Amino acid sequence: MPRLTFLNPTGPGSAAITVDAPAGDTILDVAEHHGARIGHACGGNLACSTCHIWVQEGMGSLPDPEDKEYDILDKAFDVRAESRLGCQCRLGAADVVVEITEESLRAWLDENPEERRRLADQAGGK
Numbered sequence: 280m281p282r283l284t285f286l287n288p289t290g291p292g293s294a295a296i297t298v299d300a301p302a303g304d305t306i307l308d309v310a311e312h313h314g315a316r317i318g319h320a321c322g323g324n325l326a327c328s329t330c331h332i333w334v335q336e337g338m339g340s341l342p343d344p345e346d347k348e349y350d351i352l353d354k355a356f357d358v359r360a361e362s363r364l365g366c367q368c369r370l371g372a373a374d375v376v377v378e379i380t381e382e383s384l385r386a387w388l389d390e391n392p393e394e395r396r397r398l399a400d401q402a403g404g405k
């Protein structure tokens with residue numbers, strides 16, 4: 280079973296999360312089950328760029344992107360050679376390390392306003 284590590288799982292500077300994850304699961308699915316905050320405005324249907332991640336290790340074990348994924352990534356912010364969409368990356372046999380982009384972390388908070396409020400309250404000393 281491959282190990283999947285999320286860098287910045289709950290925000291910049293947060294402690295990494297490493298989990299064993301079944302081959303064939305998408306990185307987005309694993310994130311949802313383990314509390315890593317990857318946005319997913321379209322529900323994993325390849326229609327937004329909110330699940331944008333940077334694959335730091337293990338890119339070769341992931342399926343190659345299809346043309347539509349490149350089209351969607353064109354709409355993302357801070358796209359790099361290691362950019363992928365978390366909903367399109369099914370794990371293979373090898374371990375993978377991904378960094379969640381700020382775009383995706385922001386999208387996750389937009390999708391979870393109660394958590395955004397809780398963080399704002401915390402920051403305000405309430």
Ligand code: FES
Pocket residue numbers: 318319320321322323324325326327328329330351364365366367
């Ligand atoms: S969740 Fe929308 S493209 Fe991945």
